[in-house]
Amino acid sequence: MxxxxxxxxxxxxxxxxxxxxxxxxxxxxxxxxxxxxxxxxxxxxxxxxxxxxxxxxxxxxxxxxxxxxxxxxxxxxxxxxxxxxxxxxxxxxxxxxxxxxxxxxxxxxxxxxxxxxxxxxxxxxxxxxxxxxxxxxxxxxxxxxxxxxxxxxxxxxxxxxxxxxxxxxxxxxxxxxxxxxxxxxxxxNRNSVAILSGNETNDELAALGEDIFRYYGLGCRSVSKLFVPVNYNFDALFKALYPFNTIIEQHKYANNYDYNKAVYLMSLYKILENGFLMLKEDKNYASPIATVFYEFYESPEELKIRLAHEKDRIQCLVANGFIENEVTFGQTQKPSLTDYADNIDTVDFLLKT
CATH class of the missing domain: 3.40.605.10 (Aldehyde Dehydrogenase; Chain A, domain 1)
Incomplete structure (x- = not known):
């Protein structure tokens, strides 16, 4: 050895x-x-x-x-x-x-x-x-x-x-x-979420695009769910994400976009979309490819309590000054060596086994 x-x-x-x-x-x-x-x-x-x-x-x-x-x-x-x-x-x-x-x-x-x-x-x-x-x-x-x-x-x-x-x-x-x-x-299964306040800068929202689109959203560290305040205006988000529009040129991604859009429309779901990303109001965490789910929240404190109860479903929580151990916008796909999956210390497990 x-x-x-x-x-x-x-x-x-x-x-x-x-x-x-x-x-x-x-x-x-x-x-x-x-x-x-x-x-x-x-x-x-x-x-x-x-x-x-x-x-x-x-x-x-x-x-x-x-x-x-x-x-x-x-x-x-x-x-x-x-x-x-x-x-x-x-x-x-x-x-x-x-x-x-x-x-x-x-x-x-x-x-x-x-x-x-x-x-x-x-x-x-x-x-x-x-x-x-x-x-x-x-x-x-x-x-x-x-x-x-x-x-x-x-x-x-x-x-x-x-x-x-x-x-x-x-x-x-x-x-x-x-x-x-x-x-x-x-x-x-785990998914990653982002909490928006409505006060994010364009740079922060653009960085969020890296958290959403990197690896086509397939990783557990990919943001698949947004929590936004009631009456949130999505225009600034869509504007900031526009530079990622070339992702639709990847045929597998485009096929998923077209298929999921057809399903939503036939099911009469209300969606927001910009030609390469769909936003759908949904309580689930795991969204299909080319889709990000969102929910409105009224009370930040109530949202913190809910996220604490559902922590076993969440890999990364992206925000700016919302909660302890949050991940900075744009950094979910750049974990450190101590960012253990599911927050289980792998090295400690190996040493104690």
């Missing part, structure tokens, strides 16, 4: 690889021959990932890689891990069952399990089977001892000590049935 310093170095090198690759992909900058071989391979991987999953556009994959490039800096990793006593870890094999809704959505679990000194058996989603195996190859290239720590499984998961599984409310019942006797983290 590798010691912590070797594991850290491997992920730091991976972060540097991501950073340099993103520069290369955007500008086709000159690089040394050794890196060039890996970059050409990564070009092919990104194309293949996009073919397998039409939502995985180069722009969205590169966005994910750039975020991880920043997080995999040595200072960031050391700061994150400084809160834990990694010597308490009892080396184990951790089964990771990953979602596939956005590129590398399960990478934080992968990083957490390996950096704390465990082995991983990864079961990938059929929607995201391309990226992580390639990244694992690179890690093993720079730190060969990791070869014994990383494996991928297509079939039934066996010989593991703990499970981290991410899925829907439906799959969570399946996970609990099969894995309930093992130490586990089983994640369910």
């Amino acid at each position: 590798t010691d912590l310093r070797h594991r850290l170095n491997a992920f730091v090198k991976l972060g540097s690889f991501f950073k340099e690759y993103c520069k290369y992909a955007k500008n086709k900058t000159q690089i040394d021959d050794n890196q060039y071989t890996w970059f050409v391979k990564f070009d092919e991987i990104l194309i293949l990932a996009g073919h397998r999953n039409g939502w995985f556009t180069p722009d969205n994959i590169l966005f994910s890689l750039e975020n991880w490039a920043d997080l995999l800096a040595l200072s960031q990793l050391e700061s994150w891990l400084s809160s834990y006593d990694l010597n308490k870890n009892k080396p184990k094999t951790v089964a990771l069952i990953m979602a596939g809704n956005i590129p590398l959505v399960g990478f934080h679990d992968f990083l957490s399990a390996l950096i704390t000194g465990n082995k991983v058996i990864v079961k990938l989603s059929s929607n995201d089977k391309i990226l992580l195996p390639f990244i694992a190859q690179y890690l093993i290239e720079v730190e060969p001892s990791l070869k014994d720590q990383i494996s991928f499984s297509e079939g039934k998961l066996e010989d593991f000590d703990a499970v981290i599984a991410t899925g829907s409310d439906n799959t969570s019942r399946y996970f609990e049935h099969y894995f309930g006797k093992k130490p586990n983290i089983i994640r369910r």
Whole structure:
């Protein structure tokens, strides 16, 4: 087994690889021959990932890689891990069952399990089977001892000590049935919301567009629900979001927009729309693609009480001065290493298991 310093170095090198690759992909900058071989391979991987999953556009994959490039800096990793006593870890094999809704959505679990000194058996989603195996190859290239720590499984998961599984409310019942006797983290559906006061600046509302449209709204950190004051005027919001209008050029998104609009109109639902986004008054949190639900609120204090009661349904809460632990406009898709999914500390779980 590798010691912590070797594991850290491997992920730091991976972060540097991501950073340099993103520069290369955007500008086709000159690089040394050794890196060039890996970059050409990564070009092919990104194309293949996009073919397998039409939502995985180069722009969205590169966005994910750039975020991880920043997080995999040595200072960031050391700061994150400084809160834990990694010597308490009892080396184990951790089964990771990953979602596939956005590129590398399960990478934080992968990083957490390996950096704390465990082995991983990864079961990938059929929607995201391309990226992580390639990244694992690179890690093993720079730190060969990791070869014994990383494996991928297509079939039934066996010989593991703990499970981290991410899925829907439906799959969570399946996970609990099969894995309930093992130490586990089983994640369910969550959505992100934004609370508007009507006093937001144009820049804040424009930044909210990043929270709504990044990854086509497919992630649990994507804002799918707005809470707005009674008599809120949506004109300023639509104006601020207009620069995102090119999203309708993505055919899968456009198909969802047309289909959902037809459903709403046939059902005589009242919607607000601007040609690339629909707003529908609805009490639910999970909105379809190309739609954001909204509700009016009268009392901020009553809304805070409701959100506290429904916190298990919410991943991120975007606002400006509304509530503790809120996320700044435009930042939902840039989590830090301590922004754990479902607010469950993965590292703490691994160290105590």
